[in-house]
Amino acid sequence: VLNTSNSGNSWSASQTGVEFRWYNVEGVLPGVDIPDEIYLICAHHDDISEDPLYNAPGADDNGSGTAAVLEAARILSDYQFHRTIKFVTFSGEEQGLIGSEAYASKAESLGHNIMGVVNLDMIGYLDDANHDLDVYCDLGSEWLADTILQFSSAYVPGLIPYKVVDPSFNRSDHASFWNEGYSALLHIERAGTNWNPYYHSTGDTVGTLDLPYVTEMVQLGLASMAELAEPYVVGVEERDIVRKEPMRLALVIARNPFSDKVAFRVAKPSHLSASLKIYDSAGRLLKEFNPIQSEKETVTWDGSTDKGSVVSSGVYFVKLQSGPQTISEKVVFVK
Ligand SMILES: [Zn+2]
Known part of the structure; x- marks a missing residue:
């Protein structure tokens, strides 16, 4: 489907210290004109059971998520x-997220601009008639969860997603990306207290899964990647079902250097808020403006701090953040 490669990461088993070469698998669909902005859809392809060396079928945990990644790659390829989509399956999840930890830390050290990660783990077992799922996020990933809830109602109205903000929920590969400062989500069947009884057992077979539900979960992951990366269409007006405004964040500074007032003109995605903050050269936060809600807004700064004093002459840093995008610029204050 795509050119695939292992990501070159091997890892040691935490229990035995034995070095394994159990590879992660990665397919890359390069973005046409914004290739350095990357979205990732991923799942772990290993499993465990009471008889792990001989019989660990892992249909729900995590054949279901792995099938979703493969299907997304098959169709989206x-x-x-506009942006790059990476389709990744990890090894070593059951040994403590080892494959994804190696992948995420390498991506971070290489400076890869991963804008968002959707991790699919256990997306096939239903404990009742509701086609519901939990979308786990941390505070830095809430924007992505909010966005994907919109995609869910637009593309897969039969699904019932619940956003769960829980930075301590580190039981799957999304946590490896949280640890490296990336925005990441976990999509998982919503079980409540009725956890899949075949979990981590030889009974985790395809017959226990609800295949129409799996299909919807795959559709949500696939549609989310397509919307986030944005279809590149030549000669035809682009059609956006959910997002009508461009995702790009922009900051224009008027009257810089300034001695009286400086103006910050902000443009941002309509579905996200943006924060605007002023720092001094030592990195201390001096001024935080109210979150910006409208798509275009002009904010003025007169050099005053949140504590009521006025800054002295010098260089200050403006940081504008919205979702995964950040812009930092200098302003110079001259008394
Ligand atoms: Zn799993």
Whole structure:
């Protein structure tokens, strides 16, 4: 489907210290004109059971998520997108997220601009008639969860997603990306107290899964990647079902250097808020403006701090953040 490669990471088993070469698998669909902005759809492809060396079928945990990643790659590889989509399956999840930890830390050290990660783990077992799922996020990933809830109602109305903000929920590969400062989500069947009884057992077989539900979960992951990466269409007006405004964040500074007032003109995605903060050269936060809600807004700064004093002459840093995008600029204050 795509050119695949292992990501070159091997890892040691935490219990035995034995070095394994159990590879992660990665397919890359390069973005046409914004290739350095990357979205990731991922799942772990290993499993465990009471008889792990001989019989660990792992249909729900995590054949279901792995199938979703493969299906997304098969379908989306027929199309072009502005941004890069990576389709990744990890090894070593059951040994403590080892494959994803190696992958995420390497990506971070290489400076890869991973904008968002959707991790699919156990997306096939239903404990009742509701086609519901939990979307786990941390505070830095809430924007992504909010966005994907919109995609869910637009594309897969039969699904009932619940956003769960829980930075301590580190039981799957999304946590490896949280640890490296990336925005990441976990999509998982919503079990409540009725956890899949076949979990981590030889009974975790395809017959226990609800295949129409799996299909919807795959559709949500696939549609989310397509929307986030944005279809690249030549000669036809682009059609956006959910997002009508461009995702790009922009900051224009008027009257810089300034001695009286400086103006910050902000443009941002309509579905996200933005924060605007002023720091001194030592990195101390001096001024925080109210969150910006409208798509275009002009904010003025007169050099005053949140504590009521006025800054002295010098260089200050403006930081504008919205979702995964950050812009930092200098302003110079001259008394
Ligand atoms: Zn799992």
